[in-house]
Amino acid sequence: xxxxxxxxxxxxxxxxxxxxxxxxxxxxxxxxxxxxxxxxxxxxxxxxxxxxxxxxxxxxxxxxxxxxxxxxxxxxxxxxxxxxxxxxxxxxxxxxxxxxxxxxxxxxxxxxxxxxxxxxxxxxxxxxxxxxxxxxxxxxxxxxxxxxxxxxxxxxxxxxxxxxxxxxxxxxxxxxxxxxxxxxxxxxxxxxxxxxxxxxxxxxxxxxxxxxxxxxxxxxxxxxxxxxxxxxxxxxxxxxxxxxxxxxxxxxxxxxxxxxxxxxxxxxxxxxxxxxxxxxxxxxxxxxxxxxxxxxxxxxxxxxxxxxxxxxxx
Amino acid sequence: xxxxxxxxxxxxxxxxxxxxxxxxxxxxxxxxxxxxxxxxxxxxxxxxxxxxxxxxxxxxxxxxxxxxxxxxxxxxxxxxxxxxxxxxxxxxxxxxxxxxxxxxxxxxxxxxxxxxxxxxxxxxxxxxxxxxxxxxxxxxxxxxxxxxxxxxxxxxxxxxxxxxxxxxxxxxxxxxxxxxxxxxxxxxxxxxxxxxxxxxxxxxxxxxxxxxxxxxxxxxxxxxxxxxxxxxxxxxxxxxxxxxxxxxxxxxxxxxxxxxxxxxxxxxxxxxxxxxxxxxxxxxxxxxxxxxxxxxxxxxxxxxxxxxxxxxxx
Numbered sequence: 312x313x314x315x316x317x318x319x320x321x322x323x324x325x326x327x328x329x330x331x332x333x334x335x336x337x338x339x340x341x342x343x344x345x346x347x348x349x350x351x352x353x354x355x356x357x358x359x360x361x362x363x364x365x366x367x368x369x370x371x372x373x374x375x376x377x378x379x380x381x382x383x384x385x386x387x388x389x390x391x392x393x394x395x396x397x398x399x400x401x402x403x404x405x406x407x408x409x410x411x412x413x414x415x416x417x418x419x420x421x422x423x424x425x426x427x428x429x430x431x432x433x434x435x436x437x438x439x440x441x442x443x444x445x446x447x448x449x450x451x452x453x454x455x456x457x458x459x460x461x462x463x464x465x466x467x468x469x470x471x472x473x474x475x476x477x478x479x480x481x482x483x484x485x486x487x488x489x490x491x492x493x494x495x496x497x498x499x500x501x502x503x504x505x506x507x508x509x510x511x512x513x514x515x516x517x518x519x520x521x522x523x524x525x526x527x528x529x530x531x532x533x534x535x536x537x538x539x540x541x542x543x544x545x546x547x548x549x550x551x552x553x554x555x556x557x558x559x560x561x562x563x564x565x566x567x568x569x570x571x572x573x574x575x576x577x578x579x580x581x582x583x584x585x586x587x588x589x590x591x592x593x594x595x596x597x598x599x600x601x602x603x604x605x606x607x608x609x610x611x612x613x614x615x616x617x618x619x620x621x622x623x624x625x
Numbered sequence: 626x627x628x629x630x631x632x633x634x635x636x637x638x639x640x641x642x643x644x645x646x647x648x649x650x651x652x653x654x655x656x657x658x659x660x661x662x663x664x665x666x667x668x669x670x671x672x673x674x675x676x677x678x679x680x681x682x683x684x685x686x687x688x689x690x691x692x693x694x695x696x697x698x699x700x701x702x703x704x705x706x707x708x709x710x711x712x713x714x715x716x717x718x719x720x721x722x723x724x725x726x727x728x729x730x731x732x733x734x735x736x737x738x739x740x741x742x743x744x745x746x747x748x749x750x751x752x753x754x755x756x757x758x759x760x761x762x763x764x765x766x767x768x769x770x771x772x773x774x775x776x777x778x779x780x781x782x783x784x785x786x787x788x789x790x791x792x793x794x795x796x797x798x799x800x801x802x803x804x805x806x807x808x809x810x811x812x813x814x815x816x817x818x819x820x821x822x823x824x825x826x827x828x829x830x831x832x833x834x835x836x837x838x839x840x841x842x843x844x845x846x847x848x849x850x851x852x853x854x855x856x857x858x859x860x861x862x863x864x865x866x867x868x869x870x871x872x873x874x875x876x877x878x879x880x881x882x883x884x885x886x887x888x889x890x891x892x893x894x895x896x897x898x899x900x901x902x903x904x905x906x907x908x909x910x911x912x913x914x915x916x917x918x919x920x921x922x923x924x925x926x927x928x929x930x931x932x933x934x935x936x937x938x939x
Contacts, residue, residue, distance in 0.1 A: 348926060355924035369684050370778070398810075438780050463810075464684070465779020466752050485799075496712075496777075577919035580928045587933070588902055605891035610669035612662060614894045619901070 318346070322353050325452060330425065333452050337427055340444045344586055347444070351583065357451035360572045361393075364555060365475030366460040367468060367497065372483040373507045376542040378460050382418050384548050385456055393449030393457040394418075394426045397442055397471060425449060438467040440582045443474060443575055464497065472500050474578070476571055477558045479551075483508040484517040498524045501535050503554045509539035509547065533561055594623045632660070636667050639766060644739065647766050651741055654758045658900055661758070665897060671765035674886045675707075678869060679789030680774040681782060681811065686797040687821045690856040692774050696732050698862050699770055707763030707771040708732075708740045711756055711785060739763055752781040754896045757788060757889055778811065786814050788892070790885055791872045793865075797822040798831040812838045815849050817868045823853035823861070847875055908937045 316335065324332035339346045364381070366374050375396075382392050418424050427445055429438075446457050459475055461468040472478045480501030498504070504521055506514065521537050536554050540547030562568045597618055604614035630649065638646035653660045678695070680688050689710075696706050732738050741759055743752075760771050773789055775782040786792045794815030812818070818835055820828065835851050850868050854861030876882045911932055918928035 348929075352924065352926040355926065371683075461779070463777070463779030463782070465775070465777030465783075466781040468777070468779040573919050576925065576928075577915060579925050580915060580919060580932070583925065583929045584906070584932055585903060587929075588906060589899060592898070592902060601891060601894060605887050605894060610666065611890065611893050611897065612666040612669065614890075615662075615897045615901075618894070618898055 318349055318353065326357075328453065330422075333425060333448060334427075336448055337445050340448065341441060344590060347586075348583060350448075351444075351579065354447055354451045358447060359450060360568070361446075361450040361454050361457050362477075362559060363446060363457045363459060363475045365472040365478040366458060366481060367464060367472050367478065367500075368481035368505075369464055369497075370462070371485075372481045373542050374460055374462075374481050377479075377481055377505065377507055377540065378458055379418055380542050380545055380548050381458060381551070382424055383545075384552055386418075386421060386423060390455040391423045391453060392425070393446070393452070393454040394424065395442060395445050395449070395457065395459045396426070396428045397438065397459065397461045397463075397468065398428050425452070425454065437582075439470045439474060440578065442471050443579060447579075469496055469500060474571070474575055476562060476568060477502045477555050479503050479505050479555075481505045481507050482517070482521065484511045484514040499528055502533065502558050503551070504535050504537045505551060506537055506539045507542055510541050514539070532565070533558065596623050597621055632663055632667065640671075642767065644736075647739060647762060648741075650762055651759050654762065655743075655755060658904055661900075662897060664762075665758075665893065668761055668765045672761060673764060674882075675760075675764040675768050675771050676791075676873065677760060677771045677773060677789045679786040679792040680772060680795060681778060681786050681792065681814075682795035682819075683778055683811075684776070685799075686795045687856050688774055688776075688795050691793075691795055691819065691821055691854065692772055693732055694856050694859055694862050695772060695865070696738055697859075698866055700735060700737060704769040705737045705767060706739070707760070707766075707768040708738065709756060709759050709763070709771065709773045710740070710742045711752065711773065711775045711777075711782065712742050739766070739768065751896075753784045753788060754892065756785050757893060761893075783810055783814060788885070788889055790876060790882060791816045791869050793817050793819050793869075795819045795821050796831070796835065798825045798828040813842055816847065816872050817865070818849050818851045819865060820851055820853045821856055824855050828853070846879070847872065910937050911935055 316339070321332050321336055321339075325336060336350060340350050366378055366381075368374050378394060378396075382394060385392050418426070427449075429441055429445060442459060446459065449457050459471060461471060478500050480497045480503070482497075482504065484506065498521075504525070506518055506521065508514075518537060518539070525535060525537070536557075538547055538551045538554050540551060542548070559568075562571070600618055600621060601614075604617060609617075630653070635646050635650055635653075639650060650664060654664050680692055680695075682688055692708060696708060699706050732740070741763075743755060743759060756773060760773065763771050773785060775785060792814050794811045794817070796811075796818065798820065812835075818839065820832055820835065822828075832851060832853070839849060839851070850871075852861055852865045852868050854865060856862070873882075876885070914932055914935060915928075918931060923931075
């Protein structure tokens with residue numbers, strides 16, 4: 312291993328706020344299962360439980376613009392901000408086409424903002440775990456706030472949102488959005504509903520629909536507010552920041568913030584163990600047998616038995 | 626276990642085409658890890674490799690309407706059709722609000738159509754595996770064709786589409802859709818691109834944008850056609866059926882169909898093994914320790930070590 316990837320050096324650079332060290336550790340934690348364990352070990356004492364805001368919603372509602380504005384507002388308060396963009400696209404599209412990445416990159420010139428796109432395919436341990444690994448590195452690095460934005464809207468993305476402290480569900484007044492959001496399970500996971508592009512036609516009707524959709528949720532202690540924004544002009548951002556702060560205070564009062572932290576620790580412990588057990592099981596010999604058995608007509612369960620019975624030669 | 630859930634009885638009913646037996650086996654395979662193994666074992670000799678069509682796309686483009694029309698067209702050819710709606714919403718919304726479920730339910734009065742919504746939360750082994758389990762049951766039951774429709778558009782849903790033989794990516798002329806589809810990684814996974822609602826304003830421009838987006842893909846042997854449909858009126862469905870048939874023929878000629886079948890077998894073998902290993906590891910004792918360790922301040926890696934070292938008392 313070249314000296315510059317030595318974990319001792321990387322972590323001492325990391326602790327002095329070296330961006331490159333953060334970036335390299337993120338790459339390592341994603342790509343190298345053995346190093347992941349060591350990184351987690353070294354990171355443990357540095358974690359402070361940085362607040363995590365999830366931002367989700369259907370394509371085209373303006374999530375990235377809203378994220379940028381949230382970053383600006385929080386920077387104005389002197390906070391160091393980490394942004395994780397969870398993007399199911401492959402390295403081929405890689406988000407490189409996007410106007411919002413250009414917008415983001417203006418923000419990324421700010422040395423107190425750390426942006427990372429998660430290339431999700433093939434990452435160890437699934438999308439939700441990968442996101443937590445990156446968020447923990449940003450936490451240990453000293454970020455005061457972490458924004459997690461998903462591009463897709465599916466099961467994996469809903470799971471990610473469940474690990475955020477406050478989840479913003481962003482919708483636009485476009486016809487049928489709130490129904491589509493119900494379908495995708497979004498209205499249920501939102502702690503705050505954001506009606507973005509609220510200057511558009513149909514915004515009032517959309518607002519009423521969203522209120523109706525929220526009333527279909529089983530009643531809970533926290534009633535999600537609907538905040539109207541026009542992120543392109545920065546309108547409504549103060550109200551949104553206040554709503555996030557109210558939700559944070561609610562979580563603190565209810566002891567939920569601690570429960571979130573414990574839940575994430577539990578998932579991490581579990582993921583390290585399961586990765587290890589799987590890594591130990593899938594020896595080159597067993598992987599070869601798996602390929603052979605899948606290609607011939609052996610019934611699935613007899614293939615399973617052969618693999619479980621197989622003893623690797625020493 | 627009540628007699629009616631006895632697997633001998635269920636499978637003999639299943640083999641005579643009893644819908645209720647299919648439905649109960651789907652429920653069992655989803656909820657009971659031990660029975661899943663036995664169901665897979667009994668199902669193995671019944672599998673014929675039924676053709677699987679995946680249908681995906683952003684919310685609101687008319688995927689369900691298109692699915693219904695595809696079902697009708699295939700029923701008109703005398704085919705027995707299975708439909709799996711992969712819906713990330715919780716049991717609370719459960720898809721029950723939806724107009725398209727009403728539309729679907731008309732079709733479901735047809736005794737040769739089998740529709741199943743996958744309630745995905747908490748299913749064993751992940752969304753993609755759960756979908757395969759249901760598809761295999763429909764295959765063994767005697768379906769001639771299986772449609773797999775996703776409601777969300779995210780990583781898990783992209784993974785599901787990768788297990789289909791032919792993937793339809795459905796878009797509408799709404800502004801920005803093709804860019805949004807690129808962002809979500811959709812254009813890359815489509816074997817056929819469907820421009821639905823092609824009567825709407827902007828359809829011609831959208832078509833040109835989609836062609837341009839397709840040209841950004843790395844060149845492959847199969848060039849995805851763009852088919853214009855207006856599913857509400859059934860327009861373009863014949864062309865779509867022809868395109869699916871061309872793609873199927875292409876897969877057969879290239880030996881890809883066999884490779885798909887082997888890939889799915891491999892995933893299934895792997896999932897049964899990993900579920901078993903995890904089930905063996907997570908004894909009640911270890912689960913208790915996990916909860917304890919996550920709640921106190923033990924570093925993650927020392928918690929991992931305690932769990933790996935723990936020996937369950939006999």
